Amino acid sequence: MSLANFSFYLNEAIINLRRSGFTAFVTLSTIAISLIMMGAFLLATMNMESFLQHMQAEALVTIYLKPEVSITDAKTLKLRLTGLEEIEDIELVTPEQAARELFSSPDDQQLLQIGITEDSNPLPTTLRLKLKSGMKLKPLLTKLNNEPEIDNVSYGEDLFRQFQGLSDLLWITSLIIVLALGLASLFIVYNTVRLTLFMRREEILIMKLVGATNWFVRGPFMVEGFIQGTFGSLIAILFLFASYKFILAKLTLLTPFFATDIGIDQFFKLSVKLFMMGTILGISGSLLSLRDISRFSKSTPEGV
Amino acid sequence: MIQLQNISKIFPNGVRALNNVSLTIDPGDFVFLVGPSGAGKSTFLRMLFREDVPTEGKIYVDGKEISAMPESRVPYLRRNLGIVLQDFQLLKRRTVAENVAFGLRVIGASSSVISNRVQEALEQVGLSHKRRMFPTELSGGEQQRVCIARAIVNNPLILITDEPTGNLDPMISQEIMQLFLEINARGTTVIMATHNHNLVNKLRRRVVALVDGQIIKDEPCGTYAYE
Numbered sequence: 102m103s104l105a106n107f108s109f110y111l112n113e114a115i116i117n118l119r120r121s122g123f124t125a126f127v128t129l130s131t132i133a134i135s136l137i138m139m140g141a142f143l144l145a146t147m148n149m150e151s152f153l154q155h156m157q158a159e160a161l162v163t164i165y166l167k168p169e170v171s172i173t174d175a176k177t178l179k180l181r182l183t184g185l186e187e188i189e190d191i192e193l194v195t196p197e198q199a200a201r202e203l204f205s206s207p208d209d210q211q212l213l214q215i216g217i218t219e220d221s222n223p224l225p226t227t228l229r230l231k232l233k234s235g236m237k238l239k240p241l242l243t244k245l246n247n248e249p250e251i252d253n254v255s256y257g258e259d260l261f262r263q264f265q266g267l268s269d270l271l272w273i274t275s276l277i278i279v280l281a282l283g284l285a286s287l288f289i290v291y292n293t294v295r296l297t298l299f300m301r302r303e304e305i306l307i308m309k310l311v312g313a314t315n316w317f318v319r320g321p322f323m324v325e326g327f328i329q330g331t332f333g334s335l336i337a338i339l340f341l342f343a344s345y346k347f348i349l350a351k352l353t354l355l356t357p358f359f360a361t362d363i364g365i366d367q368f369f370k371l372s373v374k375l376f377m378m379g380t381i382l383g384i385s386g387s388l389l390s391l392r393d394i395s396r397f398s399k400s401t402p403e404g405v
Numbered sequence: 406m407i408q409l410q411n412i413s414k415i416f417p418n419g420v421r422a423l424n425n426v427s428l429t430i431d432p433g434d435f436v437f438l439v440g441p442s443g444a445g446k447s448t449f450l451r452m453l454f455r456e457d458v459p460t461e462g463k464i465y466v467d468g469k470e471i472s473a474m475p476e477s478r479v480p481y482l483r484r485n486l487g488i489v490l491q492d493f494q495l496l497k498r499r500t501v502a503e504n505v506a507f508g509l510r511v512i513g514a515s516s517s518v519i520s521n522r523v524q525e526a527l528e529q530v531g532l533s534h535k536r537r538m539f540p541t542e543l544s545g546g547e548q549q550r551v552c553i554a555r556a557i558v559n560n561p562l563i564l565i566t567d568e569p570t571g572n573l574d575p576m577i578s579q580e581i582m583q584l585f586l587e588i589n590a591r592g593t594t595v596i597m598a599t600h601n602h603n604l605v606n607k608l609r610r611r612v613v614a615l616v617d618g619q620i621i622k623d624e625p626c627g628t629y630a631y632e
Contacts, residue, residue, distance in 0.1 A: 106513050120498075307494055310454075311555065312484035313511035314477070 106320065113321035114328060121297055125329065128293045132333025132382055133340070135286035136375050140341045142275040143371055149271050153264050154237065162238070164228040164245065165253040175226045178250050182228065187241040190231040196222040225252060283382065290329070290386025294322060298390060305394065319391045323384055330383020334376045341375075342368065406432040406563065406594050407453065412462035414448050414618075422448040423459070424618040430596065432562075435589045437605045438598040439629055440615035446598040449615065450567050453596065454486050455479045467562055484512055487556030487593070491568035495540040495551055502527065502536040505554045512559070526554040530584060546577035553584055563594045570601050578604060602629030 118125045166175055172195060179193050194202075200222055232238065238256060245254055298305070308318050345368070407430040414423040422445040430436055438446050451457040452464055455471050464472045471482055495504050502523050509519045527533040530550040540548050549569060556564060566585070570578035582604050589595045599605060605612060605628065612627030613620060622631055 109510055116498075303494070304496055307496060307507065308511055309480070310483065310488050310494070311508035311511055312480045312482075312559075314480045317480075317511055 106317070110320040110324045114324035117297070117301070117321060118325055118328065121300065124293045124296055125325075128290050128383075128386075129329045129333045129336070131286050131289040131293075132330055132379050133336040135282040135382075136334050136337035136379050137340055139279045139282050139378065140337055140371060140375050142271075142278050143374070144341065144345055146268070146271040146275045147367060147371070149268050153268050156261075156264065162230040162232070162241070162254060162256045164230065164251055165255070166226045166228070166250050167252040168225060170226060170250045172226065174250060175228070178248065179228055182230070182245075182248075185241065185244060187232055187237070187244075188230050189233040192229045194227045194229060196224040196226055199224040199227060283378065286382055287386050287389070290326065290382060291389045294326065294387050294390035297322070297325075298394075315394050318394050319388070322387045322391055326383035326385075326387030327380060328383070330379040330381070331376070333383065334379025337379065338372045338375055342372075406430055406434070406467060407596075408463075408465040409452075410463045410465075412452065412459045412464060414445070414452070414457065415460045422618050423452075423615075426462070426615075426618070426620055428613065428620060428623070430594060432594055433589070433592055435586070435595045435608075435610040436597070437608075437610055437612045437627070437629075438596060438615065439600070439602075439605060439612055439631055441631075442600075444615040445618040446615055447567055450565050450596065450598055453563070453565050454483055454488055484559055485562050487553075487559070487561035487564040489549070489552045489556045489564065489566040489569050491571040495548055495555075497540050500537050500539055501532060501543070501551050501554075504540065504551055505558050508555050508558050522558050523554075526558040529557065529587070530554045544577075545573050546580060549573060549577075549581055550584065553581070553588075557588055557593070561593060563596065564588060566595070566597045568598055568600065570599065570604070575603065582608070605629040 166178070170178075172193075175193055175195075179191055182188060183191055230241075232241070238261065242254060242256075245251055305318055407428075409426055409428045412423050412426040413421070415421045426445075426449070438449060440446055448457060452459055452472070453466065455474060459472050462472070463470055466482065467485065469482070474482065496507065499507070505523045505526055506519045509522060514522075523536070524533060527536055530553050532547060532550055532554065535543065535547065540551065543551065549572075553569075556566075564585070569585070570581050573581060578601060585595050585597065586608070609626045609628075612622065612624050612629070614622035614627075614631035616631060
């Protein structure tokens with residue numbers, strides 16, 4: 102595409118957008134509203150993920166070692182696990198320490214009374230891990246399962262499973278909503294461009310008569326779609342940013358335990374995604390409408 | 406320049422618009438296409454600029470078989486043709502100069518080329534002083550002259566025109582005809598479908614008469630009569 106062609110497309114697109122003010126407004130609003138809804142769901146999911154990660158980071162994972170594992174082996178394992186990227190801190194708890202922690206005011210006598218001695222302590226040797234911030238639990242658990250010394254791992258499974266389930270559900274819901282809204286707005290963009298095509302069929306006919314290629318005829322419509330998609334996504338991003346800040350402030354005030362680290366960098370990533378979605382929506386909606394452009398360029402209908 | 410070999414056109418509704426038509430038009434010819442309404446004149450012309458394709462037969466324009474030409478090549482064929490139709494088909498929201506320039510814009514010509522060629526074309530049709538006016542501010546004759554300027558701005562090999570004087574009074578029609586003769590004198594082949602028997606009889610050019618989709622007359626210096 103030459104520069105002369107592009108400036109022609111741009112000029113035509115701007116003229117046509119001005120001329121078809123209301124239809125252009127409908128298309129732009131549709132894209133903006135769809136993207137706001139898509140963005141809102143994506144933000145909610147991202148926050149849920151972030152909240153889950155916070156909880157995971159705060160959680161203490163307890164590893165119960167097999168009874169036959171000696172303290173020396175436990176120390177070796179501790180050293181080995183320290184090298185894992187997910188772990189921030191690791192503490193070795195011997196059966197004696199565990200037994201003492203079991204009682205509020207422990208002494209040897211009390212331990213003896215319940216049958217715990219240096220030689221017969223039923224409590225296992227344990228390792229207590231603290232996760233690094235932002236690290237996920239699942240990959241760590243997989244790594245721990247490969248260690249032969251480990252008997253069992255405790256991390257508050259039920260609560261995590263519930264949150265993980267909720268997070269997965271949110272992702273699936275978001276995906277369905279994003280797809281449904283994407284298709285709905287594509288349909289609306291398609292129809293508005295179609296309407297514009299009917300309004301401008303005389304112009305298209307003249308373009309074709311003087312030797313314009315189909316792609317040349319499509320050019321201004323595609324630039325129009327691009328402009329509408331771009332502006333629609335920018336409106337959506339601004340609206341989402343303002344309302345997200347507002348809602349987050351209120352939420353933090355109401356529920357102090359609510360912790361999320363969706364920062365400006367993640368919001369920027371989301372904005373880029375929305376911007377691309379908007380642009381793709383605008384252009385693909387136009388392209389879909391224009392696939393049979395030849396139908397609009399017949400000087401008189403066939404058979405007349 | 407143009408060769409039609411056994412052309413037939415049957416529309417999906419069963420109407421046979423052209424029936425085994427063969428014709429050769431040499432470079433620089435001026436051909437009047439006459440005949441009653443529904444005789445197939447417009448279909449004949451539409452096939453020359455590949456708006457329609459024949460059901461049977463072959464059409465050659467400037468040595469190329471256009472009836473079998475892929476759709477993607479049609480725009481390049483049309484860039485060598487000038488087309489003027491009865492209803493003026495001007496863009497009402499664009500000035501006279503912009504309308505004429507349209508034919509050059511779509512082929513990606515540079516601004517300086519567009520400016521020079523538009524000026525030349527408007528001078529040829531005598532409208533350079535009205536270049537900034539809008540079509541709605543012009544008379545019917547002037548609007549048709551803008552169409553002619555747009556058709557000749559690319560220096561086409563062939564000018565195809567369907568009832569160009571159909572909406573004009575006799576006086577203006579003569580002016581328009583004069584323009585076509587001048588264009589033809591510069592070497593452009595002109596093919597014109599018309600019902601204007603006065604002009605045909607006065608000019609005594611080649612006349613091809615179509616009736617019921619068949620050529621019933623082809624005279625080098627003919628008259629309008631085809632009955």
